[in-house]
Amino acid sequence: xxxxxxxxxxxxxxxxxxxxxxxxxxxxxxxxRLPPGCTEASGPVFSPQHTPxxxxxxKTADGRExxxxxxxxxxxxxxxDGRPVANTMIELWQANxxxxxxxxxxxxxxxxxxxxxxxxxxxxxxDGCYRFMSIKPxxxxxxxxxxxxxxxxxxxxxxxxxxxxxxxxQMYFPGDPLLALDPIYNSIxxxxxxxxxxxTFDIELTLPNYAxxxxxxxxxxxxxxxxxxxx
Amino acid sequence: MASATSxxxxxxFWHGHAEKVWCDLTRFGGDTGGRRTLxxxxxxxxxxxxxxxxxxxxxxxxxxxxxxxxxxxxxxxxDAEGTFRIRTFIPxxxxxxxxxxxxLVHARGLLKPLLTRAYFANHPMNERDPVLxxxxxDRRTTLLARPVGEGRWQFDIRLQGEGxxxxxxx
Numbered sequence: 001x002x003x004x005x006x007x008x009x010x011x012x013x014x015x016x017x018x019x020x021x022x023x024x025x026x027x028x029x030x031x032x033r034l035p036p037g038c039t040e041a042s043g044p045v046f047s048p049q050h051t052p053x054x055x056x057x058x059k060t061a062d063g064r065e066x067x068x069x070x071x072x073x074x075x076x077x078x079x080x081d082g083r084p085v086a087n088t089m090i091e092l093w094q095a096n097x098x099x100x101x102x103x104x105x106x107x108x109x110x111x112x113x114x115x116x117x118x119x120x121x122x123x124x125x126x127d128g129c130y131r132f133m134s135i136k137p138x139x140x141x142x143x144x145x146x147x148x149x150x151x152x153x154x155x156x157x158x159x160x161x162x163x164x165x166x167x168x169x170q171m172y173f174p175g176d177p178l179l180a181l182d183p184i185y186n187s188i189x190x191x192x193x194x195x196x197x198x199x200t201f202d203i204e205l206t207l208p209n210y211a212x213x214x215x216x217x218x219x220x221x222x223x224x225x226x227x228x229x230x231x
Numbered sequence: 232m233a234s235a236t237s238x239x240x241x242x243x244f245w246h247g248h249a250e251k252v253w254c255d256l257t258r259f260g261g262d263t264g265g266r267r268t269l270x271x272x273x274x275x276x277x278x279x280x281x282x283x284x285x286x287x288x289x290x291x292x293x294x295x296x297x298x299x300x301x302x303x304x305x306x307x308x309x310d311a312e313g314t315f316r317i318r319t320f321i322p323x324x325x326x327x328x329x330x331x332x333x334x335l336v337h338a339r340g341l342l343k344p345l346l347t348r349a350y351f352a353n354h355p356m357n358e359r360d361p362v363l364x365x366x367x368x369d370r371r372t373t374l375l376a377r378p379v380g381e382g383r384w385q386f387d388i389r390l391q392g393e394g395x396x397x398x399x400x401x
Contacts, residue, residue, distance in 0.1 A: 003401050007234035012342035019240075021340030024278035025390045031400040032366065039293055039333050040346065040401050044304030080232050091248050101244040105285065119247040155242065163291055163333055164401040166344060170239040187342050188237045197237060221235040 002036035003164045003223055004080060009190030018183035020144050041223075043162035046089040048123055057092070057120045057134040058211070066116035068097025068135030070211035073171070073199065077128045077158065079222035084128030088220075091157040092120035092132065099138030108140050133211065139178055151178035151185065160220040171216045172198045238343035243285040245337075246308055253306040256290075256319040259299070266295055266320045270383050271332065271349060271376060274314045277340075278391030282313030286338035290349075294323040294330070321351075329356035329363060336388060346399045349376045349386040370397050 014026035098110035205213025275283040297303035307315040322330035352375040376386035
């Protein structure tokens with residue numbers, strides 16, 4: 001497999017000064033390009049049998065409701081040529097409605113919600129579509145700079161066909177005033193690529209009297225159709 | 232053509248998905264042909280030599296062949312000592328490349344994953360492996376896990392600076 005190079009500006013660089021944690025963690029040496037067809041062109045396949053879906057994060061397995069605004073999130077996963085990425089696992093994690101993660105390292109003094117572990121897992125169907133229920137995550141402070149607050153976001157992790165298509169990203173919400181101030185969101189040079197991380201409010205997806213709907217489509221890196229095309 | 236969705240950091244709070252069993256690729260036992268197991272341990276440090284205690288390591292190997300009894304894929308969080316530990320089977324010999332395990336590093340401060348490879352020091356195929364041989368000899372050792380006991384190999388990862396690990400792109 002010969003993967004397409006990334007579109008210029010669509011991906012962050014490792015070093016993004018405004019995001020302070022990158023300063024000591026970004027490599028200084030140039031990366032070395034691996035040959036096509038390498039080990040990394042393939043990757044793990046997960047199945048719902050081994051890793052059961054958790055498609056409703058808005059309540060516990062025994063039905064206790066998490067605090068917060070219920071949301072339903074749906075979208076489609078395709079590759080760069082528009083082909084659906086079927087049966088791929090999507091891992092999800094997020095803060096609770098008060099902006100606190102159920103994680104020992106999160107020291108923000110907002111309340112924990114015993115009914116919200118904040119973890120989800122869904123699989124795309126044959127057409128690349130996925131859907132899950134949750135609650136809208138809260139914004140939270142972090143120590144990157146004075147008065148730094150992360151915008152509301154949900155973490156997404158996908159594998160696709162291989163290590164080369166591995167994607168970890170964050171879904172943001174429309175109209176969030178914190179986006180313009182966020183170094184992580186702004187680490188993506190291209191304005192349009194950045195904007196695609198913002199989900200779209202969708203009244204058709206919205207469940208009457210129950211949950212607001214947001215649409216979020218994802219594109220995984222694709223292979224060139226033939227190994228030498230455009231090389 | 233659409234361009235691929237932008238990467239964003241995994242952040243420090245992903246650990247809910249670090250299921251303990253995923254550190255052990257031998258958990259299904261089965262027909263791996265009596266192949267020897269190995270424990271790959273490594274410490275991750277940053278440009279100041281500080282321990283990276285919030286990283287997620289993912290490993291991928293296609294040999295022995297991925298099957299119902301061998302997932303090929305592992306995930307491990309680093310602990311308070313910045314250390315990860317993966318238990319797996321020793322990769323098979325291949326006519327054209329040295330045995331290796333692909334390693335993806337995710338962490339707070341990494342806006343996209345870092346990809347490297349663990350080869351095995353002193354393996355005779357290392358001298359003929361095209362990827363390993365393409366690396367400046369001064370830096371090649373950063374890709375070699377070193378033996379530290381029976382079936383135990385150490386593969387430290389330096390994200391930045393002196394002794395910086397060689398990282399790859401595809």
